[in-house]
Amino acid sequence: MSSIAASNEQTASDVWVRVKRRLRAELGEDIFASWFGRLELDAITDGCAYLTVPTRFLKSWIESHYSDRVLTLYRAESPHVERITIGVRSTVGRDAAPARRAPEAPRPSNVTTLAAGPAAEPKPLVAPAPAEERGEGSDLGGAPLDARLTFDTFIIGRSNALAHAAADRVAHHQAGPALYNPLYLHAGVGLGKTHLLHAIGHEMRAQGRRVIYLTADRFMYGFVASLKAQTSLAFKERLRGIDLLIIDDVQFIQGKQIQQEFGHTLNALIDAGRQIVVAADRPPADLESLDERVRSRLAGGLVVEVGALDEALRASILTTRIEALKTVHPTFDVSPNVVSYVARAITANGRDLEGAVNRLLAHATLTGSAITLETAEAAIRDLVRNREPKRVKIEDIQKLVASRYNVSRSDILSERRTAAVVRPRQIAMYLSKVLTLRSLPEIGRRFGGRDHTTVLHAVRKIEKALGEDNALNDEVELLKRMLQE
């Protein structure tokens, strides 16, 4: 590393220390320690500070509650930073290989491996790769595929039959240009997108094809890290040398330069007839942070939604899980009655179903007694109570608030400033802030192209009013409940 680069690095870490100091002073030690203690700076590039936290929850929380504050404080220390992006650091044990850390990197990240060592040399486009490199290649930041997530363990129901059929066709396609390129799967949390992505990956890898599975975070950090080490060409070329690129959680891809790179990579792979499969939590048209061209490229293949798991599907998933566990714990037995009870009680997603089976198993093995409806109810109570709140759409908020206050949705989006419209508009903006993970600028755009400061003003105004006006408080609570039901 050159001394200039070293001194830049030094400055970046110094600035970061000062930004954290400001955050601590402004928010107090408790809040700082709860939310920012594990926030780390990974890199600064293209006017964007890439920060990381260890969990998705922290990421969402900081993004929805503090991102404006962090940016403001960052800019107070370093005005050339225009944006911040928060990613999730990979956890130990998830990586195919332990992360090698570039000695000059300010902090460990999940992809510093990309920047380091001879593994980052460019490869010929379609060079045959050794088995361990077929997608397990930590040199590309590819995450390992989960052995349990295969087509064999995927249960087909009404809501996912189309997505399954498309995934199956793509995975078994042999000759000719890639099918449905890209295949774009979208669904709410825990409905089986990642399962299908891994299943396609396993199947194609079993056919000897070169597969890379990346989350959006890994793609971004991989690219940033390779830029830092000036090996971005190698990164691009190596990605282009594969048969199947899988990108999960594509909604998290952010940053102008990274999007451009992502767009180039998509184009190059699609033009070369390589298959791309992506998953996101929303359809391409709703990926507001993505460039229009990238969005339309993503929408240009086959877009399929994976629907909510219906009760029959939930019961089949539970039964299959229980049967699989019985091979290891032969005494584990759950009656059909209990299975239907759990399938009715846990409606949110596949992850909670898995959690429920684990709790039943823990109960059975710890107490050594049979699982009755009562014990099942006690074992899964917290899952039923804490099930994930429904994802709320800004459009639904606008519609509900409009009808509640007898105005039209277009009044809410309009420039009108009469009191009869201003208050509902502010309430709708407030609810959009607290019930969705959209940023202030995104909310502003959805409210007739308003500036983010207008949204911030509305949010503060309603927050203040809620503290002073009990009737309004009840009203807003009711709206929240109606939206989340």
Ligand SMILES: Nc1ncnc2c1ncn2[C@@H]1O[C@H](COP(=O)(O)OP(=O)(O)OP(=O)(O)O)[C@@H](O)[C@H]1O
């Ligand atoms: N149809 C299904 N058959 C079997 N298991 C399923 C099915 N759908 C979901 N699951 C299971 O539910 C859990 C969550 O699914 P998955 O991780 O694929 O969700 P996701 O849609 O990718 O969610 P997220 O967006 O949060 O990553 C996994 O354990 C998965 O195996």
